[in-house]
Amino acid sequence: MRYQIAIIGGGPGGYVAAIRAAQLGAKVAVIEKARLGGTCLHWGCIPTKTLVAGVENLHAIKKAGEFGITTANPVVDFQRLMERKNQVVDRLLTGINYLFKKNKIDLYQGTGKLLSPHKIEVTKADGVIEEIAAENIIIATGSEPALIESYDGERVITSNEALALSEIPKRLLVVGGGVIGSELACIFAGLGAEVTMVEIMPTILLGVDKEISRLLQTLFKRRGITVKTKAKLQEIRKNQDGVAAVLDTGEELAADKILISIGRTFNSCGLGLEALGVEQGPRGEIMVNSRLQTNVPNIYAIGDITNKIQLAHVASAQGITAVENIMGNPKEMDYDVVPSCIFTFPEVAGVGVTSQQAEEQGISIKTGKFPFMALGKAQATGETDGFVKILADPVSDRILGVHIVGPRATDLIAEATLAVKLRATAQQLAETIHAHPTLAEAVMEAAEAVHGRSIHI
Numbered sequence: 001m002r003y004q005i006a007i008i009g010g011g012p013g014g015y016v017a018a019i020r021a022a023q024l025g026a027k028v029a030v031i032e033k034a035r036l037g038g039t040c041l042h043w044g045c046i047p048t049k050t051l052v053a054g055v056e057n058l059h060a061i062k063k064a065g066e067f068g069i070t071t072a073n074p075v076v077d078f079q080r081l082m083e084r085k086n087q088v089v090d091r092l093l094t095g096i097n098y099l100f101k102k103n104k105i106d107l108y109q110g111t112g113k114l115l116s117p118h119k120i121e122v123t124k125a126d127g128v129i130e131e132i133a134a135e136n137i138i139i140a141t142g143s144e145p146a147l148i149e150s151y152d153g154e155r156v157i158t159s160n161e162a163l164a165l166s167e168i169p170k171r172l173l174v175v176g177g178g179v180i181g182s183e184l185a186c187i188f189a190g191l192g193a194e195v196t197m198v199e200i201m202p203t204i205l206l207g208v209d210k211e212i213s214r215l216l217q218t219l220f221k222r223r224g225i226t227v228k229t230k231a232k233l234q235e236i237r238k239n240q241d242g243v244a245a246v247l248d249t250g251e252e253l254a255a256d257k258i259l260i261s262i263g264r265t266f267n268s269c270g271l272g273l274e275a276l277g278v279e280q281g282p283r284g285e286i287m288v289n290s291r292l293q294t295n296v297p298n299i300y301a302i303g304d305i306t307n308k309i310q311l312a313h314v315a316s317a318q319g320i321t322a323v324e325n326i327m328g329n330p331k332e333m334d335y336d337v338v339p340s341c342i343f344t345f346p347e348v349a350g351v352g353v354t355s356q357q358a359e360e361q362g363i364s365i366k367t368g369k370f371p372f373m374a375l376g377k378a379q380a381t382g383e384t385d386g387f388v389k390i391l392a393d394p395v396s397d398r399i400l401g402v403h404i405v406g407p408r409a410t411d412l413i414a415e416a417t418l419a420v421k422l423r424a425t426a427q428q429l430a431e432t433i434h435a436h437p438t439l440a441e442a443v444m445e446a447a448e449a450v451h452g453r454s455i456h457i
Contacts, residue, residue: 011038013303017319177204181261352401368449
């Protein structure tokens with residue numbers, strides 16, 4: 001078979017690229033070794049957020065007494081919670097499969113390997129090999145959790161196994177205080193596990209605004225999560241009772257499970273890149289230009305494997321950009337305005353420049369901050385932790401960054417992202433009437449605070 005575009009990998013980059021290509025009239029094939037949706041749908045974004053929703057409901061029930069509602073002690077049926085997670089994933093997978101049929105996209109179940117700039121070998125699960133030809137190829141093979149020598153998938157696990165557990169571990173040790181580690185720590189602590197987090201750096205969530213990471217570390221402690229920063233894992237010891245981690249301080253931490261969350265590795269091995277001369281970086285990432293094109297003109301790469309920003313929505317945007325270029329519509333990726341969302345308790349979201357980036361790059365900023373504690377809607381719902389922080393240029397007043405920790409931060413960041421994208425000023429955002437009472441008023445008040453004019457603080 002010959003296609004205009006063939007895509008290796010059917011995750012949030014690959015399947016979105018395939019649909020857009022079909023919309024533009026291309027004959028498209030997708031090669032996927034597992035199931036459509038990739039890590040995001042099956043082992044990442046969707047499963048974790050489904051579990052987060054369960055923990056949020058449990059938290060609401062426990063707080064019901066504050067609202068005059070009498071409730072018995074809630075009991076977590078973990079199996080039912082995991083079943084619901086699987087049901088949500090399956091429903092979304094059914095939707096993607098439907099979209100493939102609707103758009104007449106051919107799906108090849110198997111592992112893809114480049115034989116030439118225009119030919120792909122597909123090895124199916126039963127060993128049968130098939131070849132397809134394509135004018136253009138997009139590589140969207142993603143990434144996998146980074147492993148350590150002690151990993152066994154049972155007592156020493158990654159996020160993949162954590163999302164398939166049959167019971168809540170009594171003691172969970174999380175190695176790595178990044179996004180994935182922090183989210184899973186909050187989930188299992190919320191479900192009743194005794195959670196300890198070990199992070200080698202001075203703070204957790206190093207990439208977020210430093211004021212937010214400091215607050216979140218305090219709030220983690222309030223929720224029963226023990227956080228040990230500047231601590232390095234030296235050794236893992238397995239025994240009949242479970243597993244133990246030895247730190248460089250000599251401290252030994254016992255647990256039932258150790259969750260390794262120390263980053264991700266790129267799925268570039270076995271693709272045949274070297275034989276074709278496709279340029280790769282030191283970690284195996286595929287080098288691309290702003291149009292997602294590799295040094296081999298008709299071969300493109302998108303998603304985690306490009307090592308730009310490892311987020312599902314970035315992969316999708318890259319997929320659309322790559323396809324538009326292939327179809328003759330010049331388009332370049334812009335990574336300057338990309339929102340990031342962390343589904344901890346409370347949520348964290350940010351876009352644009354952080355305080356520490358401004359310091360490092362010598363960027364002058366003026367800051368406005370508004371706490372949810374002073375907001376009517378937050379008081380009404382009983383979720384008052386956190387704040388909205390806006391960084392603006394002191395001369396032009398243009399908004400350079402917005403950072404939120406608090407209730408529904410991951411939804412509120414959309415307005416902020418648009419403001420940064422459109423180069424809006426703090427004054428313009430402050431003068432935009434926001435409905436009352438809503439959480440979004442905190443964004444407006446933070447914009448007012450840039451000029452010292454916040455009404456409610």
